[in-house]
Amino acid sequence: MTEEMTNIFGIRAIIEAIESGSTINKVYLQKGLRGELYYQLDKLIKEKKLTTSIVPVEKLNRLSKNSNHQGAVAQISPIDFCDLETLIEETLESGKSPLFLLLDQLSDVRNFGAIIRTAECTGVNGIIIQKNGSAPVNAETIKTSAGAAFKMPICKVDHIKDALFQLQAVDIKTVAATEKTEDSVYDINFNQPIAIIMGSEHRGVNPSILKMVDYKAKLPLLGEIASLNVSVACGAFLYETVRQRLG
Structure with a gap:
């Protein structure tokens, strides 16, 4: 392509x-x-x-x-986007514990593609992005995702807040990946219906979103570098979810 x-x-x-x-x-x-x-x-x-x-x-x-x-x-776009309400309903009806991923204005298509690939591998039910300010699903995204973009349901919403309201209305807990907390990712119970929010490469999760979420969590950083690449951080959150659910 x-x-x-x-x-x-x-x-x-x-x-x-x-x-x-x-x-x-x-x-x-x-x-x-x-x-x-x-x-x-x-x-x-x-x-x-x-x-x-x-x-x-x-x-x-x-x-x-x-x-x-x-x-x-x-x-x-080389893919068709899903309706969020329909996706939530189908996921709840499946009987499996929901796992959604929200990307708050992630802008780099390579990071987006890598996240889609990891999400597909970890059983994420759907990815939610904002219509404006988000990385597009283009040829580079498809390539970096290794084709996972054709398998992973992706929804577009007017604002990430809209998606949070819909998810919380059906008792899906929301957790934001952020350094602005004392809570570790390992303190969060991912063995429940949950949606993980990852922020943009430059500013992280929007402060207005942080005020709405049920939990905030960070990854421990033991070196001198202050932050991780967002796709790497997302992978760590998702595989902690897998570890807990398999355990």
Whole structure:
């Protein structure tokens, strides 16, 4: 799979893709676009709350291989996203103790892909991401996940808080991975319906999210480096969950 395979270009083509229900990762737009067709696209982008980025024409040329992009290129997701409410219901009906993973605006596609791969290997029921500000599922994500992105249910929500409310409403406990606590990951009971929240590479879990969770936990760091890569930390949390559940 190549990145170009997931790109479409031209304003009318993008409008048709959106109207047909295609999952759009991001729309790249040239500054200063005008005209009736562009305003139609802009209206759809706002209605669907799609992520956009204003970029130089040189980037659009690269994304479209110098074809007639009309100032607009869209990246189509290679996977279909799941409805969170449906996924929660199906997971509860399965009789197994739920395990969900929420990624609070993780931005690096390689970290995202590595986390998807680990999540699939550790029995996570689904990954939840925010529509805006999150790493896309693109060719690089798929490659890094070793194809696990095609097997792992992934849900998009308007805000991570929305997902927390839904999970807590059905008694799924939430635990945030954060250094802003004295509690260790080894103090948490993962033998219960639970959702793990991992933060972004630069700021961690949003403070407003930390106020909502049931538990906060950190990994012990015995060296001089102050933090772990988020995909490594996520793996440690997930495998502590596996250890407890197998035990």
